[in-house]
Amino acid sequence: MAVRLATVRTATQHEVAAQSASPWWRTAVVYQVYLRSFADGNGDGIGDLAGLRSRLPYLSWLGVDALWINPHYPSGGADGGYDISDYRAVDPEYGDVSDLEALVEDARALGLRVVLDIVPNHTSDQHPWFQAAQADPDSPEASRYHFAPASEEPPNNWQSLFGGPAWSRTPDGRWYLHLFAPEQPDLNWRDPAVAEDFEQTLRFWLDRGVSGFRVDVAYGLYKDAELRDNPGAYSPTLFGHGPEQAMTWNQPEVHDVWRRWRSVCDEYPDTMLVGEVCLADPEEVALYSRPDELHQSFCFRLLKSGWSAESFADGVRSALDAFGAVGAPVSWVLGNHDKDRKVTRFGGGEVGEARARAAALLMLSLPGSPYIYAGDELGLPQADVPDEARRDPIFHRSGGARAGRDGCRVPMPWNGAPGVGFSPAGAAAPWLPIPSTWRRYAVSRQARDDRSMLRLYRRALAMRAEHPALGSGEASITRRGGLLTVRSTADGRSVRCVVNMGEHTVILRTPGTVLLCSAPQVAQTAQTLALPANTAVWIAED
Structure with a gap:
C-alpha cells in the first residue's frame, strides 16, 4: 500500500525563526543564487537583479529563509565575477546599486534575507590598485599585492588551483602571485590598507540592508611571510587543502581578520558571516566559527563524498563533533557553483535522481543551516556544455583536461516556452547554452506534479519549519x-x-x-x- 504522509501547514522556516530567541542564521535554509544564470530581466541573455526580483515570490513559496547571491560587482570577467574591480558597485550587466537596494526591500517584505558574496583574497587585475601597482613598483598600491623581483624563475613552487604556476610576470619583469587565474592577483593582507578598505566595503553594503556575507576563500588571505616552498602539490581529489598546502592556506593570522569582521557585524543586529573554508580537517574548519569569528563556515564533506553510508555517516558525525566543540551550527552543503550537480555525481539518470532526493531529506533533517544551490531543487543534472561555449578558466588553463564548472552554471528552466523562461520573449541567446531537454525540469511543470523533486523540497521545508527536531535538535x-x-x-x-x-x-x-x-x-x-x-x-x- 502507498505510504500516508502526515499533513502539514505550509509554514516557512523564517516564520518559525521569528518566534524564536535563537539567531536566525543558526538554522536558516539559505538558497544560493548564481545571479548570471537565475533569471534574465532585460533580455540580454544574462541573469540580473531585475530578473531575481521577479522570482522572489518563488523563493518565498519554496520556503527558504535567505538567499545568497554570487558576486554582483563590476568584474574583469575572467572567473565568473570572482575577479572584482570595484567592491562598492554593481556590474552594469546586473543593474545598479538602487536595483540591489530594491531587491533587499522586496525580499524583506517576503520575509527573506539577502546575503552577498565578498571576495577578500584577490582582486581583478583591472582593479585600480593593481593597475597602479603595475605602473609604479614604488606606489602604495604595490605593497597591497604580492610582488617579487625580476628573476629567471618564480619565487617558489606554489601552484594555481586553476592549473599551472601561481606566479605571473608584469611587463617590467616582476613576479606577482595569483593562486587562481592570472587575472586574479592575490592581496597582501599584511598591508593595513587592505583591511581598512574591506571594512569600509562591509559597512557600505550593511548600510543598505543586507543580512551578511558569504566570504570567498576565507581560509586564504595570509600567505607564508617568507614565501617558502609548499611541501606538496594541490590535489583536487582531497576533501580540502591539507599539510601539502601549508604555506599558502590557513595561516594563523587569518583568524584576526574574522575577529575584526565579526566586530563590524556586531554593530548591525541580525547579520552574519559564512566562510568558504576548504580544509581537509573538519576541526580546522570549525575553528573559523568560534564565537568571536565567522558565524558559520561551510562543511563540504557531504559535497565531496560519494554515495556511501560509511562516507556520509563519517561526514555528518565529524562535522557535528567539530562544530559542536566550538558552539557553532554546521552549514551543510550538497551542491554549489563549483561542483558537478548532485544528480550526476550520484550516478545520473533515475538512480542519480533517487539518490539526490534521499540526500536532500538527509541534509534538511540535520541540525544547523542547509544551503541549497539554485536548480538542485529541480533535480538538474550536470549539463554537457560544448567546448566552444565554455567560459571557466579551469577548462582553458588545463588545455581541456579538466572540464571546469560551466556544467553546473547553466541557466535555470522556469517554464516550457522556448528558452525555458530564463529570458523574456525575443531575448538574446543565454550566456551558456541550455539543453533542449531541460523543459522537463521546468519550475512550472514540477510545481504541478506532486511527485516532482520541487514539490518534495517544498514539503520538506514546510515540515522542517513545523518540527523543532528538524534543523535545531x-x-x-x-x-x-x-x-x-x-x-x-x-x-x-x-x-x-x-x-x-x-x-x-x-x-x-x-x-x-x-x-x-x-x-x-x-x-x-x-x-x-x-x-x-x-x-x-x-x-x-x-
Whole structure:
C-alpha cells in the first residue's frame, strides 16, 4: 500500500525563526543564487537583479529563509565575477546599486534575507590598485599585492588551483602571485590598507540592508611571510587543502581578520558571516566559527563524498563533533557553483535522481543551516556544455583536461516556452547554452506534479519549519551496513531520518508517524515500512 504522509501547514522556516530567541542564521535554509544564470530581466541573455526580483515570490513559496547571491560587482570577467574591480558597485550587466537596494526591500517584505558574496583574497587585475601597482613598483598600491623581483624563475613552487604556476610576470619583469587565474592577483593582507578598505566595503553594503556575507576563500588571505616552498602539490581529489598546502592556506593570522569582521557585524543586529573554508580537517574548519569569528563556515564533506553510508555517516558525525566543540551550527552543503550537480555525481539518470532526493531529506533533517544551490531543487543534472561555449578558466588553463564548472552554471528552466523562461520573449541567446531537454525540469511543470523533486523540497521545508527536531535538535548517527539513521531530538520530540544507501530494500520498524518519504510510493503496514534502495524517510516518534 502507498505510504500516508502526515499533513502539514505550509509554514516557512523564517516564520518559525521569528518566534524564536535563537539567531536566525543558526538554522536558516539559505538558497544560493548564481545571479548570471537565475533569471534574465532585460533580455540580454544574462541573469540580473531585475530578473531575481521577479522570482522572489518563488523563493518565498519554496520556503527558504535567505538567499545568497554570487558576486554582483563590476568584474574583469575572467572567473565568473570572482575577479572584482570595484567592491562598492554593481556590474552594469546586473543593474545598479538602487536595483540591489530594491531587491533587499522586496525580499524583506517576503520575509527573506539577502546575503552577498565578498571576495577578500584577490582582486581583478583591472582593479585600480593593481593597475597602479603595475605602473609604479614604488606606489602604495604595490605593497597591497604580492610582488617579487625580476628573476629567471618564480619565487617558489606554489601552484594555481586553476592549473599551472601561481606566479605571473608584469611587463617590467616582476613576479606577482595569483593562486587562481592570472587575472586574479592575490592581496597582501599584511598591508593595513587592505583591511581598512574591506571594512569600509562591509559597512557600505550593511548600510543598505543586507543580512551578511558569504566570504570567498576565507581560509586564504595570509600567505607564508617568507614565501617558502609548499611541501606538496594541490590535489583536487582531497576533501580540502591539507599539510601539502601549508604555506599558502590557513595561516594563523587569518583568524584576526574574522575577529575584526565579526566586530563590524556586531554593530548591525541580525547579520552574519559564512566562510568558504576548504580544509581537509573538519576541526580546522570549525575553528573559523568560534564565537568571536565567522558565524558559520561551510562543511563540504557531504559535497565531496560519494554515495556511501560509511562516507556520509563519517561526514555528518565529524562535522557535528567539530562544530559542536566550538558552539557553532554546521552549514551543510550538497551542491554549489563549483561542483558537478548532485544528480550526476550520484550516478545520473533515475538512480542519480533517487539518490539526490534521499540526500536532500538527509541534509534538511540535520541540525544547523542547509544551503541549497539554485536548480538542485529541480533535480538538474550536470549539463554537457560544448567546448566552444565554455567560459571557466579551469577548462582553458588545463588545455581541456579538466572540464571546469560551466556544467553546473547553466541557466535555470522556469517554464516550457522556448528558452525555458530564463529570458523574456525575443531575448538574446543565454550566456551558456541550455539543453533542449531541460523543459522537463521546468519550475512550472514540477510545481504541478506532486511527485516532482520541487514539490518534495517544498514539503520538506514546510515540515522542517513545523518540527523543532528538524534543523535545531540534538542529533545522533548510527549506521548498519548501507542503512544510515540520524535521530534528532528537540523539546522532547524526536524525528528519525533513515536513508537506505545500500543495494536492496530494507524492512524498517516504524513506530510513530511517517512524515515524508523521498520515493513517491513505498510499501507500509501498521508497524513496518519497506524502504527501497536509494530512498530516505522521516519518521516522527510518538
